[in-house]
Amino acid sequence: MKAVSIPSGTNLTALYRELVGDYPKFFKMDTLSKLGFLLTEMLLQGTEGRFTPREDRAVLVFSRNGSLANDINYAKRMEDFPSPALFVYTLPNIVAGEISIRNKYEGETSAYVLENYDRQLIESIVREAFQDRITRDAIVAWIDCRSDSEWTAQAWIETK
């Protein structure tokens, strides 16, 4: 099973330029979404038929802190002039939406918040997600973004 990770503190813009370079929406994303976007690029680049719409792949994102890092960024702007572009990222599942938009995944997407990185619990939730009659595999990610410079980020693909 291929698994990828991005070390905490990595220069994400540099990584984006190295891997992608032609997806300007990247610059609008919060750190959590940038991490999810780049992890899936690392997992999927070179895959055949990659951008064909499909309903049989789920995107399941796990973390402890959800969107907390961006919540704090939004809260700072809130007192002054609240930013709509920041607010939409104050949800833990937006990163799954960004991955879906990029890759045209029209299947299940969900965000789960757990007390800690519990691989056994994650595996059982993924197995349960395979009860969906169409889902055949899933992009699974643990992206715990504690601030814009400190995170744990890894992703892999699981098959039914």
Next chain:
Amino acid sequence: MTKVYCIGEGLYTPLGSTVDTVLEAVREGKSARLFDRSGYSGASFFEHIALEASRNALKGIEITPGTGFVLSTTKGNVEHIGKEDISLAASAARIAGALGIKTKPIVVSNACISGIAALLQGVRMIRSGEYDKVIVTGAEVHSDFIHSGFDCLKALSPEPCRPFDKDREGLNLGEAAAAIVLSSCHSEPSSCHSEPSSCHSERSEESFEISDGVIRNDANHISGPSRTGEGSYKCLRYVMENVRKEDIAFISVHGTATPYNDEMESVALYRAGLSDVPINALKGNFGHTLGAAGILEAIVSMAALEKGIVLPTKGFHEMGVTYPVNVSALERPASGKLIIKLLSGFGGVNGAMVFRKGGAQ
């Protein structure tokens, strides 16, 4: 496949804290979106209401070592941001601890479809055979954080919201908590896999079964609903594989009363061939309760079908969507055995769930 039943339902809302009082309030066209917090002095109002709803759902039901807990919320304790640890996981652990849950709590935070996503998670946990009961609790409290966000998105209506109406101007935010206890029995009573005392069998006649549920993404935009209702349509197509159209009593739509959401739902219903099925929306009564909405609206809808009625859509007067839909402006008799609950939310997510009346096949 294991059948999963709703064996307990609990509410804690500004319109009341029992299913009966809330149902009557909705029938009378009442509306209340925010709690009166005077008299509350605890540390977390969010956890307080989540606990109250959970306890109401658990009346007469025992928590076993194999009871699971799933929390549905979008922002939890966000009103305390900057002052303390507002992690959703910490909230879930405290609520589970107070209820005496021994298994690890799971938070599902999937924007406005969190309620359906959490119930679906609970259903799957029962079907996995690893849990004999699962409490699924949805809760959301109002905060400046959430208000300012929806305000800068220009999504708030200055007036009481008007789902599907031609003059709708946006949504109203609400707060509430709601909980459902799920339990299982195999289709053959003899193979019921939990001990008889904790099995729902004595209630199976009247308990609703959650017979199906699904989540699909529009893969289109992180905040704007799909113009073609793509994800919502795919959800309906999925659940209709196992539903006869004539069995649908009504569809409880998301109906936030934003121009785009309601239009999108009309497209999805039309594409799914469900334009003539009665639909209703409850946001005019409760406002949009975000992470609580799916569970709250499912409980009220089940209670309505038990009474044999389709609830009115408060705020709706004149059709305001392009595709034909059968909106219930006023209360009317329900015919049919099941309800479909629909939700959609930011991140392109859509969900549908089927609640089948006890004994109905």
Next chain:
Amino acid sequence: MENLINELKLKIIDALNLDGMTPEDIDNNAPLFGDEGLGLDSIDVLELIVLLERNYGIRLDSPSKGKEVFQSVAVMAKYVAENRTK
């Protein structure tokens, strides 16, 4: 007016995180939304509404009004010049 146009372009690039763009890349009369020009989306409209309020004290109540004002940078600059309160 040229100064205001240039100032607006810089603020738009900053507010909308248009990475790598310079004022010279934005045509004064090119549409800001849709498939041509900058190709901005619905959240960008809302972000530009905030930009006008924050920098020029102009409050637009609805996104549809925004779409009129944000036809192009030239239209936007004219509107700002006529309606600014700061």
